Amino acid sequence: MFTYTLRRLAFAVPTVLVISLIVFLMLDMAPGDPTASLPLTIPPEVREQIRAALGLGEPVIVRYFRWLQMMAVTEPLHMIAAATGWDIAPAGPRILSWQTRSPVGDIIIQRIPQTLWVVGLGYLFGILIAVPIGVISAYKQYSWFDQIGTFVSMVGFSVPTFFTGVVFILIFSVWLGWFPSMYDTTLRVTDWDSFMRQVRQIVMPVAVLALFNASQISRFMRASMLDNLNQDYVRTARAKGLREQTVVLVHVLRNSMIPVVTVIAIGIPTVFTGAIITEQIFRVNGLGDALIRAIYVSDWPMVQTITFIFAILIVLFNLIADVLYGILDPRIRYD
Amino acid sequence: MTDASMPPPAAPPKPSAPPPPPSRPPSSADDVHDLRPPRNQWWDVWDQFKTHKGAMAGMLVFVSIILFVTVGPWIWQVDPGLIDIRSRNLGSSWTHPMGTDQLGRDLLARMMYGGRVSVAVGLMAMLLGIVLGTLIGVLAGYFKLLDAPLMRTTDLFLALPLLPLLLILVALFRDVLEGVFGQAMGVFTLIVVAIAITSWMQTARIVRGDVLALKEREFVLAARSIGTPSRRINTRHILPNVMSPIMVSATLGIASAIITESALSFLGLGFPPDFPTWGRILYDGRDWIEQYPARVVWPGVFISLTVLSVNFIGDGLRDALDPRIRGR
Numbered sequence: 016m017f018t019y020t021l022r023r024l025a026f027a028v029p030t031v032l033v034i035s036l037i038v039f040l041m042l043d044m045a046p047g048d049p050t051a052s053l054p055l056t057i058p059p060e061v062r063e064q065i066r067a068a069l070g071l072g073e074p075v076i077v078r079y080f081r082w083l084q085m086m087a088v089t090e091p092l093h094m095i096a097a098a099t100g101w102d103i104a105p106a107g108p109r110i111l112s113w114q115t116r117s118p119v120g121d122i123i124i125q126r127i128p129q130t131l132w133v134v135g136l137g138y139l140f141g142i143l144i145a146v147p148i149g150v151i152s153a154y155k156q157y158s159w160f161d162q163i164g165t166f167v168s169m170v171g172f173s174v175p176t177f178f179t180g181v182v183f184i185l186i187f188s189v190w191l192g193w194f195p196s197m198y199d200t201t202l203r204v205t206d207w208d209s210f211m212r213q214v215r216q217i218v219m220p221v222a223v224l225a226l227f228n229a230s231q232i233s234r235f236m237r238a239s240m241l242d243n244l245n246q247d248y249v250r251t252a253r254a255k256g257l258r259e260q261t262v263v264l265v266h267v268l269r270n271s272m273i274p275v276v277t278v279i280a281i282g283i284p285t286v287f288t289g290a291i292i293t294e295q296i297f298r299v300n301g302l303g304d305a306l307i308r309a310i311y312v313s314d315w316p317m318v319q320t321i322t323f324i325f326a327i328l329i330v331l332f333n334l335i336a337d338v339l340y341g342i343l344d345p346r347i348r349y350d
Numbered sequence: 351m352t353d354a355s356m357p358p359p360a361a362p363p364k365p366s367a368p369p370p371p372p373s374r375p376p377s378s379a380d381d382v383h384d385l386r387p388p389r390n391q392w393w394d395v396w397d398q399f400k401t402h403k404g405a406m407a408g409m410l411v412f413v414s415i416i417l418f419v420t421v422g423p424w425i426w427q428v429d430p431g432l433i434d435i436r437s438r439n440l441g442s443s444w445t446h447p448m449g450t451d452q453l454g455r456d457l458l459a460r461m462m463y464g465g466r467v468s469v470a471v472g473l474m475a476m477l478l479g480i481v482l483g484t485l486i487g488v489l490a491g492y493f494k495l496l497d498a499p500l501m502r503t504t505d506l507f508l509a510l511p512l513l514p515l516l517l518i519l520v521a522l523f524r525d526v527l528e529g530v531f532g533q534a535m536g537v538f539t540l541i542v543v544a545i546a547i548t549s550w551m552q553t554a555r556i557v558r559g560d561v562l563a564l565k566e567r568e569f570v571l572a573a574r575s576i577g578t579p580s581r582r583i584n585t586r587h588i589l590p591n592v593m594s595p596i597m598v599s600a601t602l603g604i605a606s607a608i609i610t611e612s613a614l615s616f617l618g619l620g621f622p623p624d625f626p627t628w629g630r631i632l633y634d635g636r637d638w639i640e641q642y643p644a645r646v647v648w649p650g651v652f653i654s655l656t657v658l659s660v661n662f663i664g665d666g667l668r669d670a671l672d673p674r675i676r677g678r
Contacts (some may be wrong), residue, residue: 026505030505030506030509033506034506034509034510037510041515041518041519041522042518042522056561128422158376169404169658169661169665170654170658172661173605173654173658173659173661174650174654174657174658175609175612175653175654175655177612177613177616177629177632178632178646178650178653178654179634181632181639181646181650182647182650184639185639185646185647186642189639189640189643194472284511287516288511288512289513291513291514291517291617292613292616292617295616295617306514306517307517307617310517310518310521310619311521311618313521318514318518321514322511322514322515322518325511325514326509326510326511327513329509329513330509333509343552
């Protein structure tokens with residue numbers, strides 16, 4: 016198991032490096048100059064100094080390693096320092112956002128909680144809905160429950176989130192007036208009243224994400240259950256007189272969860288990137304919103320950082336999925 | 351799951367590969383009773399496909415949508431860009447079946463022209479993605495030397511955050527391509543290419559797996575022993591046999607390409623405002639949702655119906671192309 020994990024890790028690190036290079040180069044070669052919007056009265060030498068101060072004068076490779084060092088060491092340390100209050104923040108330059116002139120890391124730290132709440136709850140509820148539906152659908156294959164469940168999950172992942180979100184706004188905030196259509200990040204939860212307001216405003220974005228995730232996961236769950244229900248060990252379990260409940264919920268479910276757990280792990284980063292759209296619909300000012308706004312105004316350091324964070328999330332969760340699969344299913348370790 | 355470094359399954363049970371193309375002579379003793387004339391296997395596929403109700407319904411809806419966007423503008427000859435400020439924000443009526451927008455443009459005409467672009471983007475991006483994926487899959491599966499580098503590249507692409515990268519690609523290269531191809535064609539080319547280069551990986555993996563299994567089969571050995579060059583072995587013997595998975599992923603590719611294009615338009619990074627696509631109409635209608643909900647519902651319904659129907663077709667196709675199910 017240890018060598019297996021090491022081998023996966025040995026592949027993950029170069030992947031991250033190559034992705035960082037791609038992200039860096041793509042935006043580095045981007046047309047557009049950060050000094051272009053400065054007044055034309057600035058003399059050329061001063062403009063050169065400004066460019067040098069922004070770190071633009073040096074060769075690409077130097078800038079890449081400098082960026083990588085800031086990205087991989089300086090910014091995380093600053094983020095940890097800001098979150099815990101420890102005095103570990105190193106001195107030296109940081110990645111500055113071109114739109115706000117403040118360190119990118121600080122903005123990201125402000126944005127992460129909103130994204131985590133919305134995305135996390137959306138995914139959690141999605142899983143909680145999907146697993147029972149998948150189990151029942153598979154156990155009663157071709158029953159009316161299965162037929163409806165399969166159809167709804169097909170609709171659920173065919174209808175794009177930007178349409179479900181808009182329909183939810185239309186029904187629940189325009190017509191019924193139950194929930195606000197915009198997410199108010201300034202809301203502080205201090206008492207029961209503000210807590211309820213927080214719940215009301217988070218319901219719709221979470222519901223949109225939960226619906227989408229549930230429809231995908233329930234299909235996997237159903238397929239995986241169906242694969243297992245016809246296996247010999249199920250017949251054995253029944254033959255030795257176990258209760259049907261035990262057979263399905265202990266023997267079959269546990270085995271069916273193996274691929275589903277890895278699918279869930281792999282899906283987490285996609286949910287983050289997919290939440291870009293949900294955040295736009297409900298005006299949640301999370302990480303995705305920061306990315307979109309940065310793209311609108313060509314704030315490339317911000318775009319690079321957020322894209323890189325997404326890339327790290329993908330590689331990390333792929334690694335977690337691989338390792339989890341190895342732990343749950345010893346057959347695939349081959350070591 | 352994402353592990354392509356796993357050694358290829360040496361000989362996986364692959365009943366989904368149809369029998370080799372040179373049809374068997376019906377002379378062997380077992381086949382004496384089977385005197386039906388030889389039948390193209392695609393007829394069997396079609397027979398199986400017909401039994402899938404969802405797929406047939408999806409086919410019907412998809413064909414209707416295609417007719418709506420292709421033939422529709424000939425029947426409903428209204429200029430989608432015609433601004434008639436006096437008749438703005440109208441509801442449904444005989445003159446404007448879907449109403450008009452804030453500039454008095456007819457929504458039905460805009461839906462038809464928008465659908466053209468959306469469906470065209472979906473089809474083109476799918477085609478390009480499939481060609482790319484198949485090419486890489488066949489090269490990686492057939493030539494041992496190329497396998498490792500190509501599959502590492504595939505893994506790398508799978509680890510990229512695709513939606514952010516798409517957004518960046520569009521934001522970065524829109525102006526460049528608009529200068530080369532003109533405004534509409536520039537954005538069209540950019541979006542098609544961008545979607546294609548971020549969606550070929552699954553196809554490449556599936557095709558590689560199938561090619562790896564196929565190239566060990568006797569008919570490939572036979573072809574090689576009579577001196578068929580590699581290129582022709584691939585085009586004549588291997589490619590026809592990996593058509594099934596390619597067709598399924600092509601179908602699903604249309605659906606995801608249409609969703610991606612709409613999402614880009616929805617985020618304001620797709621086609622320019624005077625160039626309607628379904629996603630763009632939805633995006634423009636969002637600001638008016640409280641007063642005129644129809645303006646977001648129509649494009650949303652059309653996107654969803656298209657994707658849903660394509661997904662159902664894909665489901666039916668997958669069943670129909672699986673010989674384990676076919677004929678039962």
